[in-house]
Amino acid sequence: MTALTRARPGPYLAPALLAVVLTVYGPLLAVAVLSLFDFNLTTRPPEWVGMANYAEIFASPDAARALWNTLGYLVAILPLSVVAPALAAIAVWRLGGRLVGFYRTVFFLPVLIPPAVGAVMWEWILNPVLGITDEPLRLLGFEPVNWLSDGAGAFAAVTVVSGWKVFGLSFILFTAGLTTIDADVIAAARLDRAGEWQLLRHIVLPLLRPVTTVVLFATVVFAGPWTFGVIDVLTQGGPAGATSNVYYLLYQYGFGFFDGGPAAALSVLITVGFGAIVALQLRATR
Amino acid sequence: MRSRLLTLVLAAGLVTAACGGAGTAADEPGGGEPVTIVFESYNYGTEGIGGEGMQQLIDEFEAAHPDIRIEPKGTPTSEIHTSVHAQAAAGNPPDVAQIGWSKFGFLLENLPYVPIDEVAPEGELDQHLEGMYPAAVELGRHDGELAGLPFTVSTPTLFVNADLFRAAGLDPAQPPTTWTEAKAAALAIVGTGAQGIFVDAAGEAKSDFLTQSLINSNGGALLGDDGSLRLDAPESVEAMEMLADLSASGAQPRVGEAEAVAMFEAGQLGMLITSSALLGGLATTSEGVFELATAGLPAYDGEDLAPTVSGAGIFVFSQDEEKRRAAWEFVRFATSERGYTILASTIGYLPLRPDIIDDPEYLGDFFAQDDRLLPTVEQLESVVPYQVMTGENGQQALELMQDSAIAPIMTSGADPEATLTDVAGQMRELLGQ
Numbered sequence: 001m002t003a004l005t006r007a008r009p010g011p012y013l014a015p016a017l018l019a020v021v022l023t024v025y026g027p028l029l030a031v032a033v034l035s036l037f038d039f040n041l042t043t044r045p046p047e048w049v050g051m052a053n054y055a056e057i058f059a060s061p062d063a064a065r066a067l068w069n070t071l072g073y074l075v076a077i078l079p080l081s082v083v084a085p086a087l088a089a090i091a092v093w094r095l096g097g098r099l100v101g102f103y104r105t106v107f108f109l110p111v112l113i114p115p116a117v118g119a120v121m122w123e124w125i126l127n128p129v130l131g132i133t134d135e136p137l138r139l140l141g142f143e144p145v146n147w148l149s150d151g152a153g154a155f156a157a158v159t160v161v162s163g164w165k166v167f168g169l170s171f172i173l174f175t176a177g178l179t180t181i182d183a184d185v186i187a188a189a190r191l192d193r194a195g196e197w198q199l200l201r202h203i204v205l206p207l208l209r210p211v212t213t214v215v216l217f218a219t220v221v222f223a224g225p226w227t228f229g230v231i232d233v234l235t236q237g238g239p240a241g242a243t244s245n246v247y248y249l250l251y252q253y254g255f256g257f258f259d260g261g262p263a264a265a266l267s268v269l270i271t272v273g274f275g276a277i278v279a280l281q282l283r284a285t286r
Numbered sequence: 287m288r289s290r291l292l293t294l295v296l297a298a299g300l301v302t303a304a305c306g307g308a309g310t311a312a313d314e315p316g317g318g319e320p321v322t323i324v325f326e327s328y329n330y331g332t333e334g335i336g337g338e339g340m341q342q343l344i345d346e347f348e349a350a351h352p353d354i355r356i357e358p359k360g361t362p363t364s365e366i367h368t369s370v371h372a373q374a375a376a377g378n379p380p381d382v383a384q385i386g387w388s389k390f391g392f393l394l395e396n397l398p399y400v401p402i403d404e405v406a407p408e409g410e411l412d413q414h415l416e417g418m419y420p421a422a423v424e425l426g427r428h429d430g431e432l433a434g435l436p437f438t439v440s441t442p443t444l445f446v447n448a449d450l451f452r453a454a455g456l457d458p459a460q461p462p463t464t465w466t467e468a469k470a471a472a473l474a475i476v477g478t479g480a481q482g483i484f485v486d487a488a489g490e491a492k493s494d495f496l497t498q499s500l501i502n503s504n505g506g507a508l509l510g511d512d513g514s515l516r517l518d519a520p521e522s523v524e525a526m527e528m529l530a531d532l533s534a535s536g537a538q539p540r541v542g543e544a545e546a547v548a549m550f551e552a553g554q555l556g557m558l559i560t561s562s563a564l565l566g567g568l569a570t571t572s573e574g575v576f577e578l579a580t581a582g583l584p585a586y587d588g589e590d591l592a593p594t595v596s597g598a599g600i601f602v603f604s605q606d607e608e609k610r611r612a613a614w615e616f617v618r619f620a621t622s623e624r625g626y627t628i629l630a631s632t633i634g635y636l637p638l639r640p641d642i643i644d645d646p647e648y649l650g651d652f653f654a655q656d657d658r659l660l661p662t663v664e665q666l667e668s669v670v671p672y673q674v675m676t677g678e679n680g681q682q683a684l685e686l687m688q689d690s691a692i693a694p695i696m697t698s699g700a701d702p703e704a705t706l707t708d709v710a711g712q713m714r715e716l717l718g719q
């Protein structure tokens with residue numbers, strides 16, 4: 001029986017393979033085929049249009065803006081999803097003492113708040129009349145900002161709220177990474193008279209590299225989906241598309257306008273585009 | 287080969303949905319059991335007056351028709367057309383649905399509605415339509431076919447915080463009748479430390495009823511007689527410049543619909559211009575906070591008022607004969623004298639049968655006690671038809687206009703002429719003009 005298992009793993013893999021084919025690769029193939037048709041699932045029978053849906057996406061100013069915004073979010077969210085959580089985790093780790101648990105809880109708590117609830121909370125915080133963001137700005141001598149109605153302000157708001165949500169997750173990952181650093185390595189460095197900065201620069205950060213790679217990877221892949229819920233509640237892609245990204249545009253095409261062909265074409269382009277980015281990233285970090 | 291492949295793909299994609307859409311035994315008509323029909327509504331299930339009013343309508347219908355049971359389903363205003371679409375795609379649309387006029391173009395293009403002419407038994411429809419405002423009936427007509435009946439219909443209303451008016455030295459009994467007066471009143475209110483006025487032209491429901499009402503009232507129209515888009519015509523630009531000016535002058539806070547309504551309910555906003563459908567809710571929330579008054583939509587200087595309607599029609603999707611008959615009974619009740627009485631007295635929708643306004647059996651007593659719905663009823667005389675952008679991309683064009691032109695002009699300081707020209711160009715591409 002053991003020999004048979006070794007020789008023929010197929011039957012054991014079949015259920016998992018079937019599940020993956022049915023839930024991932026089957027729909028992917030279906031979407032690729034559907035992207036060549038014009039359809040709305042109800043009153044209009046599918047009509048072959050070839051590459052016209054792709055041409056529509058490439059010619060769409062909405063799609064171009066959404067693509068740039070997607071890349072913009074990816075870059076803008078990095079300080080909040082990688083840099084700040086890493087620094088906070090190192091600070092808490094170095095601090096030690098009884099308050100470590102408290103800090104970890106405080107930093108992780110926003111992760112547990114449902115995205116829609118968090119976004120509604122921020123909607124009120126950012127309200128230019130009833131919110132609490134303008135008073136500090138006034139004290140600092142700045143003009144009040146209409147966060148959600150100004151293009152740049154709304155983009156910044158979506159970035160900050162999304163970053164606020166993922167900060168805690170990255171913080172926990174970095175904290176976990178720090179616990180794997182051997183205390184002897186630190187002690188040895190200290191014996192060599194390494195200061196705090198040298199310790200950080202030459203010991204801690206290099207040893208955190210695997211975790212940093214994972215967090216960076218997650219940010220690149222998930223920045224779009226992370227921002228989706230926040231966009232939906234806070235701005236619905238507005239004002240004038242300033243906060244939309246390719247995922248939100250896809251949602252609008254697919255479930256707002258039921259314009260199935262362009263939605264399928266955009267899905268294929270997102271999959272191919274992010275597939276390429278992930279492949280490059282894997283190659284770079286190999 | 288290609289069609290076979292597509293059939294397979296579609297079939298694979300819809301397997302789950304189809305499984306979920308299988309009917310239950312309770313849904314089966316006949317056998318002496320009551321017929322159950324699904325009614326999807328954006329008022330049903332909402333907190334407060336809207337939900338209570340729709341529940342009362344359902345309760346009274348069921349009490350009068352023991353052989354028909356309504357299975358209500360609540361869906362937000364901005365999502366109900368997409369919800370019906372998704373269910374229709376799975377082969378299981380609701381039997382009856384309340385769908386906004388601003389989604390009428392989408393409905394005509396994408397939803398498998400059954401025209402009311404086919405739903406109503408021979409001879410019953412003409413009899414039922416008697417006594418209804420003819421203009422209201424026309425709302426649901428397209429290419430000679432009656433797609434749906436007018437159900438929850440409203441017009442733009444000026445809601446006034448009478449206390450803030452008095453604090454600013456204004457007379458709430460003399461609310462502004464023109465935009466010039468409205469701006470002056472708003473600035474006077476702003477002078478007291480409160481907020482002035484908010485025109486709910488770019489609301490979350492993605493309805494353009496106020497956009498159209500403003501353009502119409504400035505002598506223009508969103509669509510020309512030949513259906514061509516006129517969003518960038520001088521009348522339209524001038525109409526939207528008024529909105530931009532309200533914001534630029536500080537008379538209008540640069541906030542969204544939800545924040546503005548919250549401000550008004552909290553007694554911090556002097557005037558709110560929105561659908562009369564909010565009357566029931568605002569009347570309740572303002573109790574003990576401030577005195578609520580109402581007026582009609584202000585006019586542009588020297589122009590005649592020409593608002594259009596917001597709200598929804600009631601549409602039938604039943605394919606089954608028995609359910610279709612039950613659906614007709616429900617539609618008939620919902621748009622009857624009693625149905626409109628419930629909708630007007632509880633929520634604030636318009637009584638679309640003029641005879642019931644003074645009739646003590648219907649709304650006579652209601653209006654005698656509370657006349658705050660009267661300005662919108664009186665406004666019915668100047669109402670012009672809602673214009674529908676039809677075609678495959680009509681809904682997309684409408685949302686583009688609301689999101690990329692009206693909202694930025696109101697709240698982001700976008701230049702009206704440049705913005706409307708740019709967005710109109712994009713809309714023409716979508717509309718194939």
